[in-house]
Amino acid sequence: MSNRKREIDENNIETIMEQIVSAAQAIPLEKNLTEIINDSKKAAQRSYYLPDEDERLREIFASYLRVRSLLIEAINNVTPTLKNKLNRNTELRTFTAGFTAACMLIRATKYIIHIARKNPLTWKKLDEAEVRYGIERKTISLLYESLSSPKKMIFFHQATRFFEKSKKEIMASAKNSKIDYEIIQLLIAEEPFIESRKRDFIKLRLKYRAYDIIRRNSSGYKKAMFHLFRLTGSTIAELKQPLKQSNKNPFNEKRVTQHTLNEISPKLMPGDIIITRHNDALSNLFLPGYWPHAALYIGNTNQLQNLKANRPINPKHTTIEAKKDGVKLRTIEETLNVDNFVIIRPKLNNNLIKKIVESAQSHAGKRYDFLFDFTKADRLACTELIYRTYHGVNNITFTLNERSGRKCISAEDLIDQTISSGQFSVFAIYTEKTQKIIYLNEATSALKDSYASNW
Numbered sequence: 540m541s542n543r544k545r546e547i548d549e550n551n552i553e554t555i556m557e558q559i560v561s562a563a564q565a566i567p568l569e570k571n572l573t574e575i576i577n578d579s580k581k582a583a584q585r586s587y588y589l590p591d592e593d594e595r596l597r598e599i600f601a602s603y604l605r606v607r608s609l610l611i612e613a614i615n616n617v618t619p620t621l622k623n624k625l626n627r628n629t630e631l632r633t634f635t636a637g638f639t640a641a642c643m644l645i646r647a648t649k650y651i652i653h654i655a656r657k658n659p660l661t662w663k664k665l666d667e668a669e670v671r672y673g674i675e676r677k678t679i680s681l682l683y684e685s686l687s688s689p690k691k692m693i694f695f696h697q698a699t700r701f702f703e704k705s706k707k708e709i710m711a712s713a714k715n716s717k718i719d720y721e722i723i724q725l726l727i728a729e730e731p732f733i734e735s736r737k738r739d740f741i742k743l744r745l746k747y748r749a750y751d752i753i754r755r756n757s758s759g760y761k762k763a764m765f766h767l768f769r770l771t772g773s774t775i776a777e778l779k780q781p782l783k784q785s786n787k788n789p790f791n792e793k794r795v796t797q798h799t800l801n802e803i804s805p806k807l808m809p810g811d812i813i814i815t816r817h818n819d820a821l822s823n824l825f826l827p828g829y830w831p832h833a834a835l836y837i838g839n840t841n842q843l844q845n846l847k848a849n850r851p852i853n854p855k856h857t858t859i860e861a862k863k864d865g866v867k868l869r870t871i872e873e874t875l876n877v878d879n880f881v882i883i884r885p886k887l888n889n890n891l892i893k894k895i896v897e898s899a900q901s902h903a904g905k906r907y908d909f910l911f912d913f914t915k916a917d918r919l920a921c922t923e924l925i926y927r928t929y930h931g932v933n934n935i936t937f938t939l940n941e942r943s944g945r946k947c948i949s950a951e952d953l954i955d956q957t958i959s960s961g962q963f964s965v966f967a968i969y970t971e972k973t974q975k976i977i978y979l980n981e982a983t984s985a986l987k988d989s990y991a992s993n994w
Contacts, residue, residue: 565909
């Protein structure tokens with residue numbers, strides 16, 4: 540394998556590990572679900588859920604489903620390495636990332652189902668469709684069917700056998716880097732679950748006689764990775780298929796073309812807030828609203844030089860964005876590799892814009908916050924980056940809204956509050972409906988009509 544290919548594989552696994560470590564904090568734990576469990580008991584006594592109880596249950600379930608999808612994505616993203624000839628260290632890092640994500644995924648699903656099975660009313664409620672979050676009918680039933688699948692238990696057991704065979708080497712890899720250490724710590728925390736899953740497998744082993752050939756040929760790295768993929772590969776489709784290609788876009792290409800990018804890029808100004816939407820992104824799943832994501836344009840080399848502001852080491856980095864791999868400086872090509880976007884421009888002088896772009900850059904390197912808890916600053920969600928960058932500048936303020944018991948701002952909240960403040964204006968918009976970039980007053984009208992606006 541070439542050095543370039545090896546570097547790509549190593550960078551890929553680093554990104555996946557970051558995603559798994561960040562996602563781990565958002566998996567619902569028993570101590571975080573006390574209110575939901577109490578709601579379930581009260582609902583059982585009266586035979587129905589009150590609206591506020593219903594809302595809390597929905598938000599927690601949607602949050603779980605979103606993290607679940609991200610873990611599935613992480614597992615699926617390590618499988619392309621099966622095509623490559625890897626050294627032993629990369630093999631083990633790849634497997635460890637995928638296996639850790641699989642353990643977290645199955646354990647969290649098992650716990651959610653455990654809560655639902657205690658109360659038939661809760662189970663029935665979670666099987667209802669909820670269009671606001673993209674939750675389809677019979678979702679909890681499909682999760683249970685997936686969790687209890689004998690074939691998938693075989694796949695997990697086979698991966699467990701590889702883990703046990705390679706455990707000493709895997710644990711030794713914790714010395715490689717900070718991210719390897721964090722992944723290993725997550726895996727160590729999952730060992731009690733791994734043991735309990737082994738016991739479940741042994742109790743039900745008579746059901747698996749048809750899969751003897753899998754069990755007898757299950758010790759190799761590639762077989763282990765292949766079956767981890769099989770464990771999760773169809774799971775998203777069982778609930779919702781976000782990556783389904785449309786007839787209008789047969790090659791699954793983004794609607795923002797190079798021509799569109801070439802038009803908007805020279806017109807961007809430092810401090811511009813970029814609100815985006817991917818039609819097929821996992822990050823859209825189980826989030827209400829049309830506009831789900833935000834980024835910040837910090838400026839190109841000439842613009843930053845004119846502002847006398849700090850400049851990124853890489854001159855191609857003109858945006859900063861919090862995504863599942865963390866808060867990073869990025870290229871405009873990456874940020875606008877989307878289907879729809881809005882540019883919201885601040886009405887601030889250059890001194891304040893300099894303060895904005897330097898403040899934003901100071902957050903680079905932080906992890907993504909899958910919990911959307913804006914009261915903590917060590918991890919940032921996409922809109923929290925904008926919130927922490929702009930709040931307090933020239934008396935700009937944002938109001939946090941409570942969702943799932945946490946204070947945060949959605950991308951659509953961000954639009955509402957920036958436009959309502961009078962200190963921002965809509966510069967441009969591109970959507971499937973407009974089919975081209977439109978500007979200023981026309982763009983403002985199009986944005987207002989694109990979602991349930993509050994301004």
